[in-house]
Amino acid sequence: xxxxxxxxxxxxxxxxxxxxxxxxxxxxxxxxxxxxxxxxxxxxxxxxxxxxxxxxxxxxxxxxxxxxxxxxxxxxxxxxxxxxxxxxxxxxxxxxxxxxxxxxxxxxxxxxxxxxxxxxxxxxxxxxxxxxxxxxxxxxxxxxxxxxxxxxxxxxxxxxxxxxxxxxxxxxxxxxxxxxxxxxxxxxxxxxxxxxxxxxxxxxxxxxxxxxxxxxxxxxxxxxxxxxxxxxxxxxxxxxxxxxxxxxxxxxxxxxxxxxxxxxxxxxxxxxxxxxxxxxxxxxxxxxxxxxxxxxxxxxxxxxxxxxxxxxxxxxxxxxxxxxxxxxxxxxxxxxxxxxxxxxxxxxxxxxxxxxxxxxxxxxxxxxxxxxxxxxxxxxxxxxxxxxxxxxxxxxxxxxxxxxxxxxxxxxxx
Amino acid sequence: xxxxxxxxxxxxxxxxxxxxxxxxxxxxxxxxxxxxxxxxxxxxxxxxxxxxxxxxxxxxxxxxxxxxxxxxxxxxxxxxxxxxxxxxxxxxxxxxxxxxxxxxxxxxxxxxxxxxxxxxxxxxxxxxxxxxxxxxxxxxxxxxxxxxxxxxxxxxxxxxxxxxxxxxxxxxxxxxxxxxxxxxxxxxxxxxxxxxxxxxxxxxxxxxxxxxxxxxxxxxxxxxxxxxxxxxxxxxxxxxxxxxxxxxxxxxxxxxxxxxxxxxxxxxxxxxxxxxxxxxxxxxxxxxxxxxxxxxxxxxxxxxxxxxxxxxxxxxxxxxxxxxxxxxxxxxxxxxxxxxxxxxxxxxxxxxxxxxxxxxxxxxxxxxxxxxxxxxxxxxxxxxxxxxxxxxxxxxxxxxxxxxxxxxxxxxxx
Numbered sequence: 001x002x003x004x005x006x007x008x009x010x011x012x013x014x015x016x017x018x019x020x021x022x023x024x025x026x027x028x029x030x031x032x033x034x035x036x037x038x039x040x041x042x043x044x045x046x047x048x049x050x051x052x053x054x055x056x057x058x059x060x061x062x063x064x065x066x067x068x069x070x071x072x073x074x075x076x077x078x079x080x081x082x083x084x085x086x087x088x089x090x091x092x093x094x095x096x097x098x099x100x101x102x103x104x105x106x107x108x109x110x111x112x113x114x115x116x117x118x119x120x121x122x123x124x125x126x127x128x129x130x131x132x133x134x135x136x137x138x139x140x141x142x143x144x145x146x147x148x149x150x151x152x153x154x155x156x157x158x159x160x161x162x163x164x165x166x167x168x169x170x171x172x173x174x175x176x177x178x179x180x181x182x183x184x185x186x187x188x189x190x191x192x193x194x195x196x197x198x199x200x201x202x203x204x205x206x207x208x209x210x211x212x213x214x215x216x217x218x219x220x221x222x223x224x225x226x227x228x229x230x231x232x233x234x235x236x237x238x239x240x241x242x243x244x245x246x247x248x249x250x251x252x253x254x255x256x257x258x259x260x261x262x263x264x265x266x267x268x269x270x271x272x273x274x275x276x277x278x279x280x281x282x283x284x285x286x287x288x289x290x291x292x293x294x295x296x297x298x299x300x301x302x303x304x305x306x307x308x309x310x311x312x313x314x315x316x317x318x319x320x321x322x323x324x325x326x327x328x329x330x331x332x333x334x335x336x337x338x339x340x341x342x343x344x345x346x347x348x349x350x351x352x353x354x355x356x357x358x359x360x361x362x363x364x365x366x367x368x369x370x371x372x373x374x375x376x377x378x379x380x381x382x383x384x385x386x387x388x389x390x391x392x393x394x395x396x397x398x399x400x401x402x403x404x405x406x407x408x409x410x411x412x413x414x
Numbered sequence: 415x416x417x418x419x420x421x422x423x424x425x426x427x428x429x430x431x432x433x434x435x436x437x438x439x440x441x442x443x444x445x446x447x448x449x450x451x452x453x454x455x456x457x458x459x460x461x462x463x464x465x466x467x468x469x470x471x472x473x474x475x476x477x478x479x480x481x482x483x484x485x486x487x488x489x490x491x492x493x494x495x496x497x498x499x500x501x502x503x504x505x506x507x508x509x510x511x512x513x514x515x516x517x518x519x520x521x522x523x524x525x526x527x528x529x530x531x532x533x534x535x536x537x538x539x540x541x542x543x544x545x546x547x548x549x550x551x552x553x554x555x556x557x558x559x560x561x562x563x564x565x566x567x568x569x570x571x572x573x574x575x576x577x578x579x580x581x582x583x584x585x586x587x588x589x590x591x592x593x594x595x596x597x598x599x600x601x602x603x604x605x606x607x608x609x610x611x612x613x614x615x616x617x618x619x620x621x622x623x624x625x626x627x628x629x630x631x632x633x634x635x636x637x638x639x640x641x642x643x644x645x646x647x648x649x650x651x652x653x654x655x656x657x658x659x660x661x662x663x664x665x666x667x668x669x670x671x672x673x674x675x676x677x678x679x680x681x682x683x684x685x686x687x688x689x690x691x692x693x694x695x696x697x698x699x700x701x702x703x704x705x706x707x708x709x710x711x712x713x714x715x716x717x718x719x720x721x722x723x724x725x726x727x728x729x730x731x732x733x734x735x736x737x738x739x740x741x742x743x744x745x746x747x748x749x750x751x752x753x754x755x756x757x758x759x760x761x762x763x764x765x766x767x768x769x770x771x772x773x774x775x776x777x778x779x780x781x782x783x784x785x786x787x788x789x790x791x792x793x794x795x796x797x798x799x800x801x802x803x804x805x806x807x808x809x810x811x812x813x814x815x816x817x818x819x820x821x822x823x824x825x826x827x828x
Contacts, residue, residue, distance in 0.1 A: 389491045396491075
C-alpha cells in the first residue's frame, strides 16, 4: 500500500458557494485515494511519512475540460479574427503539420511538459485527425502522470484536403491501438460543420461499440450556428449530435454561448457537461456564455483553457477570465444575471469539472488524490494576508514558478 | 557624453496600424536620446560599445497612464463588487495604512521593485492623501530609474474621517517639498465625488501656480456618475473638472467608459489624455470603454494597469485585456465598432501613452531612450516563428522572467 500525508494550508470546495480552508492541516492519501483532511494525524495513520509544505497552500488538482493540444504551438498569436476564419487561417495549417511524426512528437512533448507546470491534473484534449500523432500525445501525457481523455479528431467536410477523411476506419484503428491506461480515447467529431451525417452516424456506432466518451463543440459563434442550420435539418445545434447518440453523461461540449432553452434542456436531460471557455470566447470575439444561468438551472459545467482560442494553458487564467466575463455579461447583456463569485469559479475548476472524470477535484474522503501545492513566497506583501486572500491572489497573479508540487492519483508528478 | 548601442530584433510602432520590425539591427543612444535604428552601425557611431542581445526582441518602454501604487498590496483580491463599494471596502482601509511611514515604505518599495520587472518605464501614479508617504513613493520610483508623475491624493468628502482633508494646505506643502527630478508631482483630486467645489477650486489654483499636470478619474461607473450629478450642477462629469481649470493637455483622465459626446468633445478640445483601463473595467464590472471611437475621433488615448482595480501591473496584460474588451464591445454593444488590433494596442502602450510624457515610447531619432529587452528563450516552440509572432506571444504569455533588461533615458535600470 502506498501511503503518504501532506501538511499545509488546505483549500477545497464545499459546495459551489464555499471554499473550506484548513490551516496547517494534514491530507491523507492511501493508494491514490484521499482519506480526508485532519487537524491532527489520526492514530490509524500514525507512522505514515509526512511531507510538510509549511505555509504553502494545497488545492485539489484542476480539470481542463477542453484543450486543443495540437494548437499549443501558436497560442497567443493571430487573435484578430472570428472562429471560422481563425480555423481556416490558424488551426488547419498548424494541425496539418501533425502528419509529420517528428513535428508532432516535438510539439506534444512541449505541450505535455508545459502542462505539468500548471494546476491541471485531468484533461479532455483534442489532437488532430492523425492516428499516430494522437497515440503519441496520449503516451506523452500518460508518461507525465496525467489522467483524462484525448481524441483523434474527425473531419470529412469543410476542411482542407490534407485533413479530410473518407470515413472513420482510421479512428477505429486508433481506438483499437490505444494502449494507455490513464489517458483514454474520446470520440471527437470536430463539430457539425466538419462532419457529415454519415460520419456522425459512424461515430455514434463507435461510441456505443467501444463504450467511449464524447467531446466536441457547440453553439460557439453566430456564423458557425448559421452554417450548422444550412448543413443540417435541425431545430437546434445539439440535435445534430443527439440523433446519433452522441449526447450523454459522458459527453463534454465546449462553449454553449448561444444555446437556446431547448438545447439546454436536452443537454441537461442527457447529462452533458458544458466546458466554459471564457478566454477563448473573448479572444476570438465569440461572445459570453450565460454561465450563471447554467449553474442556477443545474447544468453540469466546468472550466477550460480552450488553447489556442485561449492563450493561457493554466486554469487559473480561465477562472479569472470567467469572473470578468460574467461581470461583463451582467453589465452589458442581462442585469438580472448576477456575476460569478470566486467560490463558484474555484468549484468549476476543481470539483465541478472534475466530476466528469469521476470522484476528482475535491479532498473529501474517497476522491482520487489529485493535489497542487502552491508556493507564494515570492509574492511580497507589506502585511499578513489570510489564506483565502493568498489563494485569490495566487489565482490572479501566479505563474509556473508558484506551482511547487503536483500529485495525480497520489503520484507526485512535479 | 554617454553613448551606447544595443543590438537585437527591434520592434517599434510606425503609426497606430503598423509595427515596424528590424531584425538584427542596431539602436543608437547618445546621452539618453535615441538616434535611430540602423542595419549597420553608421561610421559616425563607430567605436561605441555595442551590447549584443542576440536573438532577443527590443521594444520601446511602455507607459502606464494610471496606477494606484498605494493599492498594490491588495491587487488580485476582492473583485466581487462595484466601484463605490470597492472603494469603501478595499481601497480606503488600505490607503489609511499609509499614515504609518513604516508600512508605506515597505509597501512602496515592494511596488517599485515589482514595477522594475514589468515593461513599464513611465507612469502616472496615485499615492494616498499622506504627504510623507507620497514623497517616499516618489523617491522610491526615482531611485529605481523611473520617470513620470506621482500624486498625493485629495479628498474632503465621501471618504472615511481618517482620509478626509480640510483643505489643500498639506498638498501645497507636498508640492514644495518634492525634490525628485524625474518623478514630478501631479495634482490628483481622487474624483469629483470625493472633492468639494472649494477643494477643486484650490487645486486648480495650485495647478496654475506651480504649473502642474493633473490626473484623475472620469465616467467609470454608472452609480458614480449618478453621484456626481447629485453633488454637482453639471451637464456632464468633465465640467466638474473643467470649471476649475483642471482639463488641459497635461491632464490624464482614467476610464471614460460612459463619456457623452459633449464630454468627449470637451476633452478633445482641451487635449486631455484618456487612460484606458480594460482589466479594471472588467474586474469591477464597470463596463467597456468605446476605445475604437476614441481612436477614430482623434482622442489621445493610452493604456493603464489601474492596479488594484486591475490585478496585473504589466502593460502586456493591459494590452491583451484591451483586445478582449474591444472584441466584446463589438460583439455585445456595437457591431459597427471594429475590434482593436494588436498593432493599435502596441501603439497605445508605447508611443500613444508615451506622448503624455513628451517624446517617449518610440525609437525614432530624438525620442527619449526607453527600451525593454525581451528574452523568450524559455518559450519552447516546435517551429520557427517570425519576430512579429514572437512579439505577440510574449505580450500574451510572458512573465517577469522574460523581461531581460530595461533602459530609461539611456540608463540601464534592470
